[in-house]
Amino acid sequence: MSEATRGEICAVANADAFRGDGEILASCFGTAPAIGARLAKATFEPDLLMTDGICTIVDVPNPVSGPGHDLLVEAWLPFRTIFDHLWNGKRHVIMAASQIDRFGNQNFACIGDHAKPKAQLLGMRGAPGNTISHKTSYWVPNQTARVFVEKVDVVSGVGYDRAAELNEATTQGFELGRVISNLAVYDFETPDHAMRLRTLHPGVTLEDLLENTSFPLVIDDESNIPETRLPSAEELRLIREQIDPECMLGREVAN
Amino acid sequence: MDKRTTEREAVAEIRDGMTIGFGGWGSRRKPMSIVREILRSPVKDLTVVTYGGPEVGLLCNAGKVKRLVYGFVSLDSIPLEPHFRKARQSGSIEAAELDEGMLQWGLLAASLRLPFLPTRAGLGSDVLEINPHLRLVKSPYDDGEELVAMPALELDIAFIHMNRGDVRGNGQYLGPDPYFDELYCRAAKRRFMTVEKILKTEDMAAEGPLQSRIINRTMVDGVIEAPGGAHFTECPPDYGRDEAFQRSYAATAKDEDAWLEFKKTYLDLENEAEYQAQVKQAKKS
Numbered sequence: 403m404s405e406a407t408r409g410e411i412c413a414v415a416n417a418d419a420f421r422g423d424g425e426i427l428a429s430c431f432g433t434a435p436a437i438g439a440r441l442a443k444a445t446f447e448p449d450l451l452m453t454d455g456i457c458t459i460v461d462v463p464n465p466v467s468g469p470g471h472d473l474l475v476e477a478w479l480p481f482r483t484i485f486d487h488l489w490n491g492k493r494h495v496i497m498a499a500s501q502i503d504r505f506g507n508q509n510f511a512c513i514g515d516h517a518k519p520k521a522q523l524l525g526m527r528g529a530p531g532n533t534i535s536h537k538t539s540y541w542v543p544n545q546t547a548r549v550f551v552e553k554v555d556v557v558s559g560v561g562y563d564r565a566a567e568l569n570e571a572t573t574q575g576f577e578l579g580r581v582i583s584n585l586a587v588y589d590f591e592t593p594d595h596a597m598r599l600r601t602l603h604p605g606v607t608l609e610d611l612l613e614n615t616s617f618p619l620v621i622d623d624e625s626n627i628p629e630t631r632l633p634s635a636e637e638l639r640l641i642r643e644q645i646d647p648e649c650m651l652g653r654e655v656a657n
Numbered sequence: 658m659d660k661r662t663t664e665r666e667a668v669a670e671i672r673d674g675m676t677i678g679f680g681g682w683g684s685r686r687k688p689m690s691i692v693r694e695i696l697r698s699p700v701k702d703l704t705v706v707t708y709g710g711p712e713v714g715l716l717c718n719a720g721k722v723k724r725l726v727y728g729f730v731s732l733d734s735i736p737l738e739p740h741f742r743k744a745r746q747s748g749s750i751e752a753a754e755l756d757e758g759m760l761q762w763g764l765l766a767a768s769l770r771l772p773f774l775p776t777r778a779g780l781g782s783d784v785l786e787i788n789p790h791l792r793l794v795k796s797p798y799d800d801g802e803e804l805v806a807m808p809a810l811e812l813d814i815a816f817i818h819m820n821r822g823d824v825r826g827n828g829q830y831l832g833p834d835p836y837f838d839e840l841y842c843r844a845a846k847r848r849f850m851t852v853e854k855i856l857k858t859e860d861m862a863a864e865g866p867l868q869s870r871i872i873n874r875t876m877v878d879g880v881i882e883a884p885g886g887a888h889f890t891e892c893p894p895d896y897g898r899d900e901a902f903q904r905s906y907a908a909t910a911k912d913e914d915a916w917l918e919f920k921k922t923y924l925d926l927e928n929e930a931e932y933q934a935q936v937k938q939a940k941k942s
Contacts, residue, residue: 457834480834481682481708485758489778511754516787518748524736525729530756531778560781571802572777 403642406633408584409655410641411603412543413437414633415587416496417445419539419580425449426536427459427479427493433646433654434582435496435541436466440645441637453479467648485531491575494537497529499581501554502540504597504617506578506590507561508533509554516556529558534565537577543654545583550615562595584655585611587630592620601630659824662879664694664929667849671695671814674723676704678764678810678845680817680838681890684710684732684898686830688818688851690886690929695721697926706810708760708837710890711906714740715924718916722750726810728757732903739910754787755779761837763810768843775804815845818887819872820895821864822852822880828872831865832893842876851883853895885933902936 406414416438420428428439428450443450454460454473461474479487487493500523501509508529514520532538538559542549557564565573580600581588587600598620602611608627612619621627633641641651668691671677681687692712702723705716709730716722718740730741744750755763756778766774775794778784785791785805794806817838819828828850830838842848850872861870889906891898909916922939926932 480836482761482835482837485761485778489758489776511783512745516752516754516783519745522737522742522745524731525727526754526756526782526784527729528757530780530782530784531758531776533782534777534780556787557781557783564781568781569802571800572780572804 403635403638406638407652407655407657408603408605409434409651409657410633410638411630412582412584412655413441413641413651414637415580415582415630416541417442418631419496419582420447420450420494423447423450423494423537425451427451427453427487429453429493429495431496431498432541432543433466433650434543437641437645437651438496440466441640444640444645445637451476457481465644465648466646466650488528488532489535491536494539494579495532496539496541497532497559499540499542499549499559501549501551502542502581503551503554503561504619505561505563505595506540506559506581506597507554507557507564508540508559509556511556511558513555526558530560533560533576533578534572535575537579539579540581542581542583545585545614547614547616550617552616562590585614588619596620598622599627601628603630604632658874660826660874660877660880661824661855662849662881664690664851664881664883667691667816667879667881668694668698668700670847671698671700671703673700674702675813676706676811678706678812678815678841679712680815680836680841681710681887682708682834682836684734684890684903685834686818686832686836686887686892687712687890688816688886689888689890690851690881690883691816691849692716693924693929693932696924706760706764706812708757709738709741711738711903714738717741717744717750724751724753726753726755726760728755728760732907734898734900735903735907739907743910752787754784756782756784759784759805759807760810761840762807764837764840764844766807766809767811768840771809773806773808776807777804779805810844812841812845814847814849815841816849816851817841817872818851818883818892820853820892821856821861822850822872823856823858823861824880825858826850826872826874826877826880827858827861827870828852828877829861829865829869830871831869831895835871839871839876842872848877849879849881850877851881851886853884853886853892855880855882883929885936886929888936
């Protein structure tokens, strides 16, 4: 089997974000997280729940390109009950971020002043409720200094500094897991929950990374930064043969 | 009892400045024949409450919208509604942007005739800055937690689209998801339901399970038979989304000539029947 691509390394990093989650709903924005969740479910997190992207929970998720075979429906989850599920907390979502800051405040609502934005993006969607209710991670397929920003234009997803100002009961479900980009994996496992570089993808230098980051990152030991793990042979087989046979990943992450 | 009416009579009830709501979600089961009739009417300065799809882009483009209450506006297969983006970026509408779940909470509060419902959604985010009218409420119990008091989203008129209905105003959805249509109806003073097909009440049981009969006649003031009324949004199992049509609609946001052509062909028409004829014609050619 040929060497893992950058996209495949990112997909596996997304899968690892679900490690230890157990029996919760795994939701994804983007191809690498969608592959990651399927991979996690097929290997080390078999109890994860996934939806068909419409309104049913399915035991064997479809390939990321769309319905490919008969889905085994486990339950019905229409929009009318989705917020019940979310606010109840049994979910881990990997969302997109057009901007993210060092405490994990995320924006995908708009760029510029909200009253008259330079670019209207997705809007608030479910980000405020998601982040305050259950575990949230982020996937950034193209990390630049304009994405990893000092200050986001609008806070859609809540970060650690803002959560710290809220009542403890309010933030009982709040947890930011990983931030995974095309360059590296980050977490918030620091005393003040500032973003920390966790692993650097193979082939990425620290200089590359810092050029594409506008805020001070926590780095434990600059002389010894761990590398993001490579996919196992079995993981590569699952991705290439079952989960992403049409290689959608290649369209999301350049090698 | 016979509540049958027409798009024209229903839309004639809308006054300038009213708050109206649309059922469905994104580009799914939207009461589009009503939207098209609003475009033919002189009404303006509307506040629109919606899980937004193409109705938002079309109404904004026509200058009908003063204020939009929403969590997102999407065409699903096209993630961002380009005409809505244009309206936002030109600053032509007031944007009361909420978390999606807060929108449900506001509709539920209105449908239960409560002033507000508490929620954590919004806390810590900029939803509270963007919507300075939102207030917090402190739990009266020992926990003392401060929560967002999501105010009731009371509607003057709600419009929904169902797969089947009867003349009394009972409605039935046959697709996979009921969305929030019941809440829109209960949140509104006047309620109009377009349906793909009007049936005798006794014939509705054969169409789908009991659980598909989500709209009862206390929730509806007027029923309009509108085959293809959700076009170009999806209305399964009757029809899927007209993706080719939607793509051409979306493309007109970046091409003024294409927009004028689209408007002439599909919007500057006498009535819904002419629209459906144009769509049929376009499919043939």
